[in-house]
Amino acid sequence: MTAVEWDEVKRLAADFQRAQLTSTVQRLSERNCIEIVTKLLDLKLLEVVFTTDGKEYVTPQQLTREIRDELYVHGGRINLVDLVKLLSVDLNQISARAAEIERTDQNCSLVLGQLIDKTYVSRIAEEVNERLLQQGQVTISDLTRQYDLPSDFLQTVVEKQLGKTIHGKQDKTDPQVFFTESYVARNQACVRGALAAALRPISVATLLSQCGVEERLFYSIIGNLMETKQVAGVITGKQQSGSSMYIPSIYSRSQNEWVNSFYKQNGYLEYDALVRLGIQDHQLFVRRHFPNEKLLLLPTCALGPQVLDQVEAAVEEAVATGSMVNIMPLLPSFFEPEDAKEILTEVLKNSKNKYTSQNVHVFCSTVVLTEQFIQKLTKPFDAIIQKKAEEVVSSGAYLLAQAESKVQNNRGLAEQDESSTKSDRREERRKKATGGKGGGGTQGRETKTKSTKKKYLRGKAAAGDDSDEETASSGKTSKSSVNKLELLSFAEIKGVLTADELLQEEGDDLAELIVEIANHIHPLLNMSGLVAAEVIFESTMATTAQNRRKTHSELQDKLNAMFTNVRLFEKGIKQFSDKNVEQPLAKYLIKTLCTEMTNEIFSYVAQENMIQYDEAKELSPEVRMKILNDLPNESKEPLLKLHKSLNTNSVEEVLNCVEGALGPGICDMILRKPDKKKERSQLLTHRQALLEQLTSSEDPALVLHLASLVLFQAVTQTMLHASGRFVSNILTYLQSHLTAEIFKTMQQYHDLVLKLLTSGADDDHRSHIVNALQEGMLAIKEIATSFKKHSSTEKSQQQSE
Template sequence: MTAVEWDEVKRLAADFQRAQLSSTVQRLSERNCVEIITKLLDLKLLDVVFTTDGKEYVTPQQLSREIRDELYVHGGRINLVELAKLLNVDLSQISARAAEIERTDSSCSVILGQLIDKNYINHIAEEINEKLQQQGQVTIGDLTRHYDLPSDFLQSQFIIEKQLGKTIHGKQDKSDPQIFFTEAYVARNLASVRGALTAALKPIPISTLLGQFEFLVQTIVDKLMEMKQVPGVVTGKQQGGSNMYIPAIYSKSQNDWVNNFYKQNGYLEYDALTRLGISDAQTFASVEEAITTGSMVDIMPLLPSLFEPEDAEEILSDVLKNVKNKFPSHNVHVFCNSMLLTDQFLQKLSEPFSAVIQKKAEEIVSSGAYLLAQAENKLQNNKTTVEQEETNTKVDRREERRKKATGGKGGGGTQGRETKTKSTKKKYQRGKTTAGDSDEDVPSGGGKTAKSAANKLEVIQIEEIKDMLSVNKQFQDEDLIELIPEVANYLYPSLNKSGLAAAQVIFESTMASTVQNRRKTHSELQDKLNTMIMNVRLFEKGLKHFNDKELQQQLVKYLLKSLCSEITNEIFGYVAQENMIQIEQNKEMTPEVRVKVMNEAPNECKEPLLKLHKSLNSNSLDEFLTCVESALGPGVCDMILRKADKKKERTTILAHRQALLEQLAGADDPALVLHLTSLILFQAATQTMLHASGRFVSNILTYLHSHLTAEVFNSLQKYHDMVLKLLTMSSDDEKRPGLVRELREGMSAIKEIASNFKKVTSTEKTQQSAE
């Protein structure tokens, strides 16, 4: 190897060693980073928010921290649009994070697209308090314009009303909740208004004061009137702005002029009164006008402003003395001290209640409340009668003893009579009252109790009368609202009495209809029960064809459980209805329900019903029929149990066969078809009816073996075996569809046997067997 080549080898070895000792640095391109982040986002392993230029990402948590930082920097209030520009994030993302901050942090709120924290709210409260102390009053309107925030947010949610009495030292105006003031401000205005009202010599509209003092005038005026610091009164309606302050000196001058003029001249002219300032002088004749027109009048606005309601009542009572002489046939009533209402007006108020009372009367009758009240009233009257009889008995005994005592030991003589009289008097003076007084008190007390029991039922309540009067156009004026309770209390007795009278008419009509329906129901139920009992007797004849006593007993149990139980339930249901025992009519009557009916039934019904109830478990149809006859008899159901009728029995047997054939024609279930066929064949062979369930089909076919041809019997037996196999086969058995198809194919033949069967005599059967 030449020197040149060797140098090349050394150089390569050095490069190789340098390469081995050097560390590898791997760097990802921007595109690779974008792809990785995109993949992580697709796999939902990373949650980031894009900036508006799409070059940067930020996590939601970091975005929330940055929003809070900006909120702090801006003093606790920042617009979300401005926040989106500062953070270079879409507005929707900023809004979502702001909403999340508001949800998780109770000290932050989003108001009109602005994020506001508690520190800013406290700062606003302090500023409002400073402004309030400087100006004396602030309004929500001014604060809304100044802070650019909603009025409800400033007033009620977070700031003023919440901080009132704490950070903000002031009070809220009761007449205008959007005005807040200090006590010093009220004192200054109160002094100014008091001076203006005290110096007034003629009526001043309150609206004029509003123009002078701007705020709190009505509150100040009400306070001054309450404290009686101004000589005058306020009349008119505050809401309409028509209220006026009338100085006492003005009212006095009017009264003095009117009285002096009337004394000197003996008359008054309406024109003169109008010039004096009394523009409604003619309305002072409103009492007579209200009586003649059958309306109402409130005399309080017609009287001088210094008069109180008690004064109005006294004046009205004096006026009515003269009016009653002038209008003797007109009745009037005074409510609320100053309001006069005529009978005609009250009658008009009562007219809208007619339909309501009629409807409520129907409701209390249909609900049974009226009947219950009548029963309680009758019970109370009976109790009172018993108490009176006991009292009268005691009185008679006392009278006897008194007469004997008066007669003396020997039956005569003045000395003996005087002695007994003295001792008797001392004896009776030891009680609280004399015997005569006690006797007089007892009957009156009983009468009151009975009357109160009769008046317990309310057709209409006072609150309902108030509600209806409040929507009456006659009471839409706010000044008449206080009249509603008194009128309602006055109308209540007559309206309730009318309702009770209407309820009595409805009840009597309902009872007449009920009696007619009960008679019809009684007759229908009697026929139904007689038919069912006749069926039981016919079914009993049918089951006696079986020689097996155990089988007969099973058929008897089934008959008692089914048809006999239905008869029992009909009887118990009728007793419950007649004696108003509450049971659920639409549900099956269980033994527990029957026991309830027995317990609540009258005493004369309990024993027959109990025996009938127990006979269902006696396994004896004779005992059941005996108990049925007793339960249907007098004192319980008052029904007649008819004797057996051969003609009706034959008709019933034919009708039963026809019903079975019709049911068979519409049946498509193999088991039901075989069941109906066996019953029809049994009736055709024995000329008797049989009541049996499907579990007795094999026993019926065994009995019919001697009455059927071999071919018919084999067909029925084969079909019976296939039905049993189907009933014991599971639903997912592979052979089931084929067996079902075979049964349906043979169903028409089985129905044909039932429809065309004729009883085969022993001779015919022998001939068929020989052939």
């Protein structure tokens, strides 16, 4: 404010004063006064508070004085809402002035909309002290209900006045409880007397009802009594749960003395006896009372090592003598079979390392039989089993069981093929939906070639799409079907065991034991009988059909598989437009797989017509001609055409001759029609076989050979049967289908393989070539296994460019 303005204010104040001192004629009107006050308020030279009726002004200082006066009149506590009615001032103004009073005056507090001064707080403290003297204790919750004030405020008031106005103590366990010394001493004397009079366990609830002490204070008192050793005993159970028990020390001592004496005399502790002593949690008591004893906790008792040693000694004696032992007579009379079972399990577990070479069996939960004893029991069955095996073979029952197993096997394979067909259809629909195309992939099964082709073609009796898993499963089905044939019935085994002298020596009541032993040896004896029957049956079959190697259906399946393979390999050969490559590949296919298929046909025809030849050696052209000369005239012409077709370069001509040789009157076999799905499965199987052989191979030449075949199939989606000398031709064909980097890697590896094959054994440069081949082998395998991934990535890069 400038000096001019301040001078003007002084003049106005002087004029105002003169106006007040003048006579009535010169007095200001109410309107002029309002304007003057309004002007002063606008200039912020005056601060007033309007009343709620709007007719009066009050300054903040005056409002504060009036609030203090009202606080004094109301005894040091007044609600701000009541001040609104008394002073006719807005609640916001009163709240603001009350907050200012609380800030400037330490003796005043603003609590939940109430203004409280020191005098009221002192009166509260005096009243609390009087209540303490009357009742012995007070709680903050009771004070809160009485004074209608927050518990934290009252807690602070009582704690500040404790030891001054309020003569008492605060509970250590519950800070909201306050009591006097005399109250605690009176209750403590009552509790001490009750505990001193107790000679046996008593519940805390009973003590509380007799002493009339609060549960919270009781636990505090008994804790102090135990710390000062004024009472001898312990509290068990959870506090504040109503299930706590007080156990006097004299009772615990007598209880422990009885438990120690009983265990020392008997070596065990019965749970029922502990319950009668008042011990409810018996297992916990046993663990705590005997921390260093290796006790076995059973359902009905706790067993010490003394009894376990007796049982273990009896079991070891039975194992050493190859006999049996029942442990129930070794145990006290109250033991149950469930207890004996756990004891026996523990003994066998602890004694396992002592006789690992001996096998023991437990029957009826309490009887231990050694394997040697069981063999003695099964020895009388040897003659019976042999006789039963001969009867079941001579009667034809064993052959009938085998026939049924074969029918079940064929049914299982048909269901498996149907399932596979459905799976292929779903896969085909899925690929069509996603826009994919069929072809060779890494998830299929493929036929092995080269060094593994004979193993594949001769080792398998089924078609090329039959897997090892199918053969294993069929064998398992057959075996399980034959196992259903029962040579010895359960009643027969039970009858023989009942009359056995070894078991009669052990006692009279052995009916249940005999039943369990019979159940145990029943499948073993039947399995032995089936083995004996199989030996007899195979001996019989060997004498009647010694020279017959294969059945008609097996050979038909095998030839169908070989025929399909050759036809698929022919498609791969036709990928080469160069006759100089195509013809040698066709000739190699005829020389290997076609010749093998022809030999299978000639072998079958020779067996059917009883033509003798050396079966240990592979059929040569001379042997085939000898077989042809001994055949009937109606069979000669188709087989002669087949024999001569092996000297041509046309795979198609060989296949036509094979089809004629398998016709009626010669082999009486049917060639299956081409199946696209099976051909695709064959492609996948062949690729998978190549990849498996490639992964396990460490020969550089073979790795290059297999990688070339895999790449060729991935590019053309056809199989190729070629020897290692065709690798260079295959790489030439693949050059236009591979990236420059991949082809360069393959060609460099091919050149290194040629150098290795042409280098001498003592050549110093040979070791460098071998190292280079070993280093590059992983890259070749990676190219073959992930060719599709690389090709698709390269293609996408070219499109982006």
